[in-house]
Each structure stands twice: as structure tokens, then as C-alpha cells.
Amino acid sequence: MSKVAVIVTNDVEDVEFTSPVKALKAAGHDIMVIENKAGNKIAGKHGLKLVADKGIDDVSAADFDALLIPGGFSPDQLRADKRFVDFVRDFLLTNKHVFAICHGPQLFIQTGLTSALKLTAYTTVRPDLYYAGAQVFDKSVVVDKKHKLVTSRTPDDLSDFNREIVSALK
Numbered sequence: 001m002s003k004v005a006v007i008v009t010n011d012v013e014d015v016e017f018t019s020p021v022k023a024l025k026a027a028g029h030d031i032m033v034i035e036n037k038a039g040n041k042i043a044g045k046h047g048l049k050l051v052a053d054k055g056i057d058d059v060s061a062a063d064f065d066a067l068l069i070p071g072g073f074s075p076d077q078l079r080a081d082k083r084f085v086d087f088v089r090d091f092l093l094t095n096k097h098v099f100a101i102c103h104g105p106q107l108f109i110q111t112g113l114t115s116a117l118k119l120t121a122y123t124t125v126r127p128d129l130y131y132a133g134a135q136v137f138d139k140s141v142v143v144d145k146k147h148k149l150v151t152s153r154t155p156d157d158l159s160d161f162n163r164e165i166v167s168a169l170k
Helices: 014-026 074-078 082-093 106-111 126-131 155-168
Strands: 003-007 030-035 041-043 049-051 066-069 097-101 141-144 149-152
Touching (some): 003 082, 014 155, 082 106, 106 126
Parallel strands (some): 097 149
């Protein structure tokens, strides 16, 4: 099955990590949690405790089939780090699957590739994506087949999001 990178740091929205990861694992996919350094402890917004499998300097997009970007405050922190932005850019440029929910699509703005994308995101992020040139929709899930991109708005959309990310990797 597919190997999926999940980029996170502290203050990730717990359920936006746990729910998609559970769905992907149930479908037989391998998950690797990536943060600044392997072994780093990561705390979710609501008590989730994670440990990074790998550090961002130890991986490349070539190592994976897909990328998951959960929301919360994690993506806002990650987008300030060029290594994570470059990692996301590499997925988009090599036309690999990218899945992002809530604030996750914030990372796309820093890649400089936003204008080619069709997507959705959390309410406050959608205008930023629009001004960066993306085609933005207010829908529970948006699938941009051309760019192998699946995005959703909030935890309320997780059932649609999970269905589409699992379907994308079939």
C-alpha cells in the first residue's frame, strides 16, 4: 500500500490528525509522522500526544506516495519553516497526492503554487488562498484531480475528507 507522510508540530487539531490517520491505516497505508527531529514529542491542542518518527531533514517527497497536513495551529508554525514549505512544494510539483484540512492549506501559499489549485480550507484561510490565486470553494471536500489534492474545511467534514483521501489512494 501507500506510504503517507504526515507533517505536524505542537497544537495540531487532534481529531484532524487521528481521524484521517485511522482511516488511512484501516485501508492498509503506512503512516510516518514528521516534525523537526525524530523522537520529538508533539502535543495536540486537546491533549493528543505524538512522537515524530522522522525529522524533516531526514526525509524527502521521493520517500512517500502521499502527504497529509492536519489543521490546528500546526500548519501556521510549519509554514514559517522553509524545509516544510519545500517538502510540500515537492509533493505538488511531482504531482503526488496531498491531503490538507482546516488550516493545513496555509502551507500552499508559501509554495508559490497556489494559483494553480482548486481547494477549500477553514473560513479565515479561504480569503488568503483566494488572494494567492487559488480557486476556493466553501464545500465539505474539494477534490482537485489535476493536482491530486484533497482539501476540507473543519472537523465536521472529516467523514467526507476521509472517504476521499482513502479513495484517492486506491
